[in-house]
Amino acid sequence: xxxxxxxxxxxxxxxxxxxxxxxxxxxxxxxxxxxxxxxxxxxxxxxxxxxxxxxxxxxxxxxxxxxxxxxxxxxxxxxxxxxxxxxxxxxxxxxxxxxxxxxxxxxxxxxxxxxxxxxxxxxxxxxxxxxxxxxxxxxxxxxxxxxxxxxxxxxxxxxxxxxxxxxxxxxxxxxxxxxxxxxxxxxxxxxxxxxxxxxxxxxxxxxxxxxxxxxxxxxxxxxxxxxxxxxxxxxxxxxxxxxxxxxxxxxxxxxxxxxxxxxxxxxxxxxx
Amino acid sequence: xxxxxxxxxxxxxxxxxxxxxxxxxxxxxxxxxxxxxxxxxxxxxxxxxxxxxxxxxxxxxxxxxxxxxxxxxxxxxxxxxxxxxxxxxxxxxxxxxxxxxxxxxxxxxxxxxxxxxxxxxxxxxxxxxxxxxxxxxxxxxxxxxxxxxxxxxxxxxxxxxxxxxxxxxxxxxxxxxxxxxxxxxxxxxxxxxxxxxxxxxxxxxxxxxxxxxxxxxxxxxxxxxxxxxxxxxxxxxxxxxxxxxxxxxxxxxxxxxxxxxxxxxxxxxxxxxxxxxxxxxxxxxxxxxxxxxxxxxxxxxxxxxxx
Numbered sequence: 362x363x364x365x366x367x368x369x370x371x372x373x374x375x376x377x378x379x380x381x382x383x384x385x386x387x388x389x390x391x392x393x394x395x396x397x398x399x400x401x402x403x404x405x406x407x408x409x410x411x412x413x414x415x416x417x418x419x420x421x422x423x424x425x426x427x428x429x430x431x432x433x434x435x436x437x438x439x440x441x442x443x444x445x446x447x448x449x450x451x452x453x454x455x456x457x458x459x460x461x462x463x464x465x466x467x468x469x470x471x472x473x474x475x476x477x478x479x480x481x482x483x484x485x486x487x488x489x490x491x492x493x494x495x496x497x498x499x500x501x502x503x504x505x506x507x508x509x510x511x512x513x514x515x516x517x518x519x520x521x522x523x524x525x526x527x528x529x530x531x532x533x534x535x536x537x538x539x540x541x542x543x544x545x546x547x548x549x550x551x552x553x554x555x556x557x558x559x560x561x562x563x564x565x566x567x568x569x570x571x572x573x574x575x576x577x578x579x580x581x582x583x584x585x586x587x588x589x590x591x592x593x594x595x596x597x598x599x600x601x602x603x604x605x606x607x608x609x610x611x612x613x614x615x616x617x618x619x620x621x622x623x624x625x626x627x628x629x630x631x632x633x
Numbered sequence: 634x635x636x637x638x639x640x641x642x643x644x645x646x647x648x649x650x651x652x653x654x655x656x657x658x659x660x661x662x663x664x665x666x667x668x669x670x671x672x673x674x675x676x677x678x679x680x681x682x683x684x685x686x687x688x689x690x691x692x693x694x695x696x697x698x699x700x701x702x703x704x705x706x707x708x709x710x711x712x713x714x715x716x717x718x719x720x721x722x723x724x725x726x727x728x729x730x731x732x733x734x735x736x737x738x739x740x741x742x743x744x745x746x747x748x749x750x751x752x753x754x755x756x757x758x759x760x761x762x763x764x765x766x767x768x769x770x771x772x773x774x775x776x777x778x779x780x781x782x783x784x785x786x787x788x789x790x791x792x793x794x795x796x797x798x799x800x801x802x803x804x805x806x807x808x809x810x811x812x813x814x815x816x817x818x819x820x821x822x823x824x825x826x827x828x829x830x831x832x833x834x835x836x837x838x839x840x841x842x843x844x845x846x847x848x849x850x851x852x853x854x855x856x857x858x859x860x861x862x863x864x865x866x867x868x869x870x871x872x873x874x875x876x877x878x879x880x881x882x883x884x885x886x887x888x889x890x891x892x893x894x895x896x897x898x899x900x901x902x903x904x905x906x907x908x909x910x911x912x913x914x915x916x917x918x919x920x921x922x923x924x925x926x927x928x929x930x931x932x933x934x935x936x937x938x939x940x
Contacts, residue, residue, distance in 0.1 A: 365848065369745040373757075376742050380764045380819060383775035386785065387767065390778070440671040451664030463671055466679065468869060470877020470921070472894045476901060476914050477682035480689055483907070496678055503671060561769055563880060568901070580770050584884070590774075597771035604766035612759060 384601065391598040396591060409595035419596070422579035426560055429491050429575060433498035434555035440499070441506025441551055446540075448507075449514035460507075467504040474500055475568030482569070489571030497565040502555035509554060509615070513547025514540075546614040553611035557604055576600075690911035699908070707912035717896065717913060721920065724892040727807055727882075728875040731814040735871050736864060738815060739822035743863075744856075746823075747830035758827070762820050769817070773884050776813040780804040780885070805887030813881050818874075822867040829863025830856070861935030869925055876921050893917050 394404035413419060447453075448460055466474060478497050482489055521543070525535040541548075563577035570578050580596070583589040690707055693700045711717050746757040764772075779785045780803045787799040803809060833856060841851045879894035886892070893913065900910030 366745070366749045369741055369749065373742050373745045376738065377760060379816065380761065382779060383772045383816075384764045384767050386775050386778060387771070440674055443667050443669075444671045447664050447667035451660050451667065453661035453664035453668075456664070456668075459668055459672055462680075463675055465675070468873045468925075470874050470894070470917075472877040472879060472897060473683075473686075473914055473918060474679070476897065476910065477679070477686050479901065480686050480907065480911065481682045484685060484689070500675070500679055503674075507671070557766060561766075563770055564878075577768065577770055580768065581880075584770070584774055593771065593774075597768050600771075601767050605763065608763070608766050616755075 387594060387598050387601060390591065390594040392595075393591070396588060409592040410599075412592040413596055413599075416592070418574075419579060422574045422576045425491055425573045426576035429494050429498060429566075430556045430559040432495050433502055433559040434552045436495070436499045437502035437506045437555045438510070438548060438552045440503050441510045442544075442548065444503075444507045445510035445514040445544075448511060450519075463507060464504045466501045471501065471562075471564040472568075475565040478565075479568045489569055491570075491573040491575075493569040493571070494566050494573070494575060497569055498559040498562055501562065501565065502558050505554050505558060506551040509551040510544065510547050513544040513550075517543045546617040550611045550615040553607050553614075557607055557611075561604075686911045687915055689908050690915050692908045694906045694908050707909045708916065710909060711912045711916050717893070720891065720893045720896050721917065723807075724876050724894070724917070725920070725924070727810055727814075727890075727892060728872050730807075730811045731818065731875050732868050732872040734811060734815040735818050735822045736826070736867050739819060739867065740826055740864070743823045743826035743830055747827050754831075758824075761823055765817075765820050770880065772817065773813055773881055776809070776816065777804065777885055780809055780812075804885065805890065807886065807890050809885040809887075810881050810890045810892075813885055814875050814878065817881070818871045821870045825866040825870065826860060826863040829860045829866075833859045858935055861932060865929065865932050865935070868928065873921055873925060876917065 391409060392405055392407070394406035394408070444460070444463055448456060474497055478493060479489075481487075482493055487493075517540075522535060522539055525539045526532070530538065561577060563581060566575045566578050567581065574582075580593055583593050691703045691705070693702075693704060693706055742761070746754055746761075750757050777784075781787070782799050782801065782804070784804070786803065787796075790796045791799065837855055837859070838851055841855050846854060876892075877894045879892065879898055882890050882892045882895055894917075897910050897913050897917070900906045900913060904910075
């Protein structure tokens, strides 16, 4: 037993090296004083970061991505709250089928979602914009929101809700004064995960973006120009820092949301 | 599950009056009411567009005009044209290899965290997910840097004197695509396997040991069968989206690593033949669905066991 756990630990560490290999290279090339992304390294520089500061098209893409991510995360979290509340407290015929349908984008190739929405826009003669990207992103973020929020809604004690109703608070009051504060950490965590997914999504955005280029679509365009690559590394490095910050905040709130459920640990596991 | 509302209804006859809706039915009405916003959204923004894709695939593109007569011409072309069958079968083979590689590499680490993680379980899971919050495009590009002619691997091997000239078989082919996708989808394989492993009742393993099974037998007769729901979920979660990936093949695949999604993208873009692109997308979706469903059916006997 002891021996097998040690060899597994060795494997785990080698595997982590594989997982982290690209991430470690990012800061190396972001600060490397050479216009070519290859070894050996030549020197230390901040130029690539300064270049980012002065690229106007990048700022527009950043702004578009932020707005799209903010709106998509809000909408998908709202839809997730409806679905999680419905599935955690009510039984109705066809529930499994409906939930399965809502979870469908999780196993649908993104290119299919992108193509389907593109076809609708072209056939209805509507123009592509940041809003069409939002429509697609809400679709793919909602399953994640439902998964996170279902565990939050399932994990708090139903008797608290009943107590509130018995004490004369009406249903709407109970929802806002009892249920919502209890699931708030789950809501924040769902919002941040959806935000991060939308911020990084490329395939759907590529099909639906029109002239409002998002950050990943901008990066895709720049990858063709070797001269632009070092500054893309710098940009990637900044984005990792931002994502890490968001992830840690999300993780903090996710843990707080599962603290309520110490007595009910079976229901706070993820949908997997 | 679906019947429990009726059971409730039968158990509470006293609350029924002729003018009020039985409580159980009222409950299902509230359930439907609450689920309707997300359901309607998916219906309008996903189901309807998918139906339109199917309709479009039955029309034909005549240069700039769309011929709206219903025909199976695009499907005939999608199925008979050798290039499309080649790309389709290559996509399936590459996705199959990616799935196999990802799941086989992921299983031991999921096993380690679930069985030996102890108090550090969440730390391990966090460590596993952190690399995936790097921009997807940049991560794939960095693999190009690692595998390239002047890349990190070739540079180190040359520097150590292990090779005379740079290796070329590691970039711009299917190997590079498989390796990069096995990296990109790692957490999606690790997490479901981890969850099903951590749900296994440890007393079953102790029972097997008491009954004389050695470690090897315990793993293959108890642990592995009980973790199959996670393995099956991992396979589907990795396989289905990778068939439709077009970024990795485009950046790392070279000409013999291109996949069906690249062709779909070309039909909607440069080739300006959306109906043919739709037909290819529908065919791809059906083949993937057929493979996934048969996979679930084949592994069904493992999925029924309850931990």
